[in-house]
Amino acid sequence: MTTLVERLGEHYRQTPEQVAIHCLTGDSAESITYRSLLDSAASAARDLIALGLQAGDVVIIIQPHGGDLISGFFGVLLCGAVPSILAFPSEKLDPQRYARSLAALMNVTQPTALITNQVFEGEAGDVLSESGSSLRILLSEEFSTGKQYDLMSLPGVDLTPDDVALLQHSSGTTGLQKGVALSHRSILTHIERYAEEVRMDTQDVVVSWLPLYHDMGLIAGFLMPVLLGATLVLTSPLEWVRAPYRLMQAVSRYGGTHSWLPNFAFNFCAQKIRERDLEGVDLSSWRAVINCSEPMRLESHAQFIKRFAPYGLCEESLGSCYAMAENVFAVTQSTVAVPVNIDWIDRQAFREQHIAQSADQAADSIAVLSAGRPLPKTMIRIIDETWNEVPERVVGEIALKSETLMTAYYRRDDLTKNAFHDGWYLSGDLGYLAKGELYITGRKKEIIIVGGKNIYPQDLEALASEVQGIHPGRIVAFGLFNEQLGTEEVAVVAEEEVEEPGLRTQLAEAVRQMINQGSDIAVRHVRVVPRGWVIKTSSGKLARDANRQKFINTFLMEREGCPPLEEDAGA
């Protein structure tokens, strides 16, 4: 067993001129060889060491997509320090507010340094220095260039497999954020095992637009190809969302073989690409297009195949996966080159008894896509409220054990304790097992997943409570699945402080603006309601599902289409 640094060193020595990453920005492509990748990383490492960074220190990286992000990340690793990539604030997000929201995370994680660029530093540097007085800030514009360093002289070579390699953070801001610390051993073990599952080798080409602050982007769409010696073609979420056709063009141009996409991306690509942007595109090399990180829908796969089959995409190329940062990445994976199993189940039995009873394909049946089988050395158990294992086809919480499972949330013993029971990690997701395959049906944990991005409703509620005229503590945020988009939309219901029906629309707009500019998502539905509307439990806690159901009954009854699975699950 080796470390990430040793593995990179092998590529550096053995195949220095091989392109590790084609980094795409607009119409230009920068081809980064292993030599240039590690030379620039070593250079960044020298700068970090000069700044006083030591092995084991945590370094937060807030950078836009591109070469600087990549060399900063590997530079930290070469120092023997622990990188953690966070999202770069989007155009609409207030940088000062974003910086303030990092304070809680900084308190827990206690990073030594921050790598960012002049733009973000200029807008939020004052807030950042306040929130962590000892935080050293390194600007990527000031990275030294052009000098050659001996990799072997850097502290990263002294790491051992059980040292922490990196931290993956969840995006919460109101005390909910937690970092998953992953060791070199876990990452390398996982990558080797998962590569076998998806039949990836050094000849393959991963095409990804996924953000690197998320496990799917960081592991499957970045570290796996780079560490294995496959080729990575990398673009950014910001570019892809404005020009989804670039994904298809990149697959065609570079002979892409593997991609991972959240469910909504299947709908998005199918619906929003012009015919002329697909001229000459050939997708026949794309043999694993894997749906992961939010509820997977048959309809999304169907749309995608229909749209891209004329360009050479095969139906059996579509795959599915269930993954989480806590397990490095994948927990289950469908078989590559075999169509994903579709399980038709009886709607009523599912809704009323939480049983996935096999049914014929009919209007009152639900199609559930298989997430595949557990990876080798991964055990899955479906459990009830009292942690007892339930029989096949009974819906319960998904618990798991594996060789690569994290042992703790970084410096969050409180959260770690609640996350495990008897050595089993409690995922907070709901599903069932049938013939050895896992089917995901909903979730128990309070998270909204928008386009593959996890959002804590508490963060949105805290933002809404800042609006004058809204009654703090009487706000509820939840997700509503939108079949057309293939993902959840966010709804917020807030009680007014003073009965004033004429002001409700205006207040709702203020809440919308507060959330849109204070968070990473755009809220779809906002309703300001009279006092007493929001349902709380007898212990005074918000009952999100009850409120969601009330919202649907009150405001959305005219909504068309069949009731989505997430709402059915209602657990």
Place this chain on the structure above:
Amino acid sequence: MTQASEIRSRIQNEIADFIAQEILQKAARKLSFEEPLISSGLIDSFHLVDLALFVEKTFNVRIDDTELRASMFDTVQELAGLILERMQGEAG
């Protein structure tokens, strides 16, 4: 001149209606022509492409994907200006 301002106002109304109905899905919402759209997050990134496709289909001018940002246009008024410029450019 009147004709030019009529065209501008027609374009602005069509864009505002499209955003209210198709993107915000609130037909009753009256969008001001000066209201920030992108920098405010009113139009999220998922829907920028919809706006570009609509403009292309309706006015027959192309907004490039690199132009889908607040620094290019952030209000209905600015977008209408961009469209008019392109229409005249193509006509000339």
